[in-house]
Amino acid sequence: MTKIELKRLTSGDREQFIPDNQEAFRYGALEEFGERDDHFEEPGEIISR
Numbered sequence: 001m002t003k004i005e006l007k008r009l010t011s012g013d014r015e016q017f018i019p020d021n022q023e024a025f026r027y028g029a030l031e032e033f034g035e036r037d038d039h040f041e042e043p044g045e046i047i048s049r
Contacts, residue, residue, distance in 0.1 A: 009017055
């Protein structure tokens with residue numbers, strides 16, 4: 001059995017957490033909704049407004 005431990009982010013962790021979280025959200029949104037159209041709000045963004 002794997003043990004999972006939750007810890008507070010350090011300031012150094014925060015800088016990597018933000019882009020990792022954004023990438024995970026984009027992946028989940030693409031899997032759930034697909035690419036809706038070819039319009040991108042920001043480079044690499046898959047969900048347009």
